Amino acid sequence: MTEAKKQIRVVLIEDDETIREGFTYLINSAPDYSVVNAYSSVEDALPGLQEDKPDVILLDIELPGMKGTDAIPKIKTLVPKTFILMLTVYENEEAVFVALTKGASGYLTKNSSTEKIIDAIQEVVDGGAPMSTNVAKIVIKSFHKNQNSPLTKRETEILEQVANGKSRSKIAKEMFIDLETVKSHIKNIYVKLNVHSREDAIKEAKNNKYI
Amino acid sequence: MTEAKKQIRVVLIEDDETIREGFTYLINSAPDYSVVNAYSSVEDALPGLQEDKPDVILLDIELPGMKGTDAIPKIKTLVPKTFILMLTVYENEEAVFVALTKGASGYLTKNSSTEKIIDAIQEVVDGGAPMSTNVAKIVIKSFHKNQNSPLTKRETEILEQVANGKSRSKIAKEMFIDLETVKSHIKNIYVKLNVHSREDAIKEAKNNKYI
DNA sequence: GTCAAATCCCCCTTTTTGAGGGACATAATT
C-alpha cells in the first residue's frame, strides 16, 4: 500500500474546546482522515467553508449564536455536496427532526467511541446515514401508529384519505362505496374524536398517531 | 460473576434453512442469548409464540406464504411486548416503511456480522432501534425536502397548510393575510404544479417532496 | 341475542372551491 489514499476532509463546528480538540486529535490520528479546520461557531465557520472543501462536517446542534439546525441550509448553500453529521449530547426529539428535514445526513452522540465516529464519517461518505440507535428510535417512533385508536379500521382508512386532501365523493368512488357511507363514517369519526371539522380531525388524529 | 444473568429469548422466523441454522448457532453461541425456537414460516410460528415468550423476534421480510410485514400486527397481538427486528437481504424502500409503520423496531441485513446481530438484539432490548446505515438512509431521505421545488417559500407554506386540511379562510386568518391572497397563491400553485384540485396538488407536492 | 361495524338513505343550510378576469408595491436580477 504505497499509494496515497484520498484523504477525507473533515470540518468540526463545536463550541466546547475540550471536545473540539479531542475530536480533532482522534480524527487526525486515523489514517485517511484529516480535520482541515475546527471552528467554535457557525459564524466563524461559514466564510472558510468554501476553501476548506470538507467532505463531512461534524456540526454541534447546541451552539451559542446561530443554532446548528439554522446553520444547515446556509452550509448547504455554500458547499452543497458536503455531508453534515449532527453532534449532540442528549437526544432532543424536536431538534432531531428539524435537523433531518433540513438536510443533515446522520446523528451522533458526543460520547460515541472513536471507532464509531470514524465509522460514521466513512459511512456517510459512502452514502449511508449513520445514527445512534437512540436517535433511530426517535425517528422510528414517528412511524409507529397508536394501537389504542378509537377509530375502526375503515374509519382510519377514510380519515387517511381525507388527510390526503381527497373529497368525500372521490373517496367513495375509490373505495367502491356510496357517498352516504363515507359521510356516515366521517360523522362517526368526528364524534369519536370530538371535533367538528376536517381540519381538527386531521390534527387530532396526527397528534395521537391514529393516522 | 457467579450470578446467572437473565437469558434473552430469541425466536427466528426465516424460510432459508441455512440462514436459519446459521443464525441459531451464532446466537446460541453467545452467552446470555438463546434461540428458543426457529420457524420457517409465520403460519408455523404464530401458535407457538405465546409459549416461546420471546424478548425479540428476528423476522424475515421476504417469506413464502404470509409476508413478514403482514405478520407484524398478528405477532403484536399475541405477544405485544416482544420487539421485532426485520431481516432482509436487500433494502426495499417500500417494505422498510411498511414494516416500520406496522411496528417493527429495527432493520438488519442478513449479511451482518455476528457481532452486529448480537449488538442489535441487545440494543433493541435496551430500547434502541438498530438499523444499518443503508436502511437509515432510506428513512432519512424520507425527511429531506426537494431543493428544486418550483414553489416559492410562501406558496410552500400555504400548500403545507392546505395539506393539513385547513380551509383557505382559516389559512388567511392564521397567516394574517387576506383570503384573496390565499386564493391567489393557490391559483399560482395549481398552475405551477399543473393540477386543478387540492387533492392533486397535495399528491404532486408529496410525490416530489415539495412539502 | 346483543353489540359493534359497515353499509346505505333522506333531509337541510352554509361554506368552500376552482376558474375567470385584473391591480399594485416591493425586491431582486439583468
Place this chain on the structure above:
DNA sequence: AATTATGTCCCTCAAAAAGGGGGATTTGAC
C-alpha cells in the same frame, strides 16, 4: 433603467363540498 418574481389584494360566478340532523339494514363476533 427595465424586466421579472413575489407577495399582496380585488371582483364575479356556478358547482361542489362540507357539516349536521334524522334514520335503516346486514353481517359477524362474542
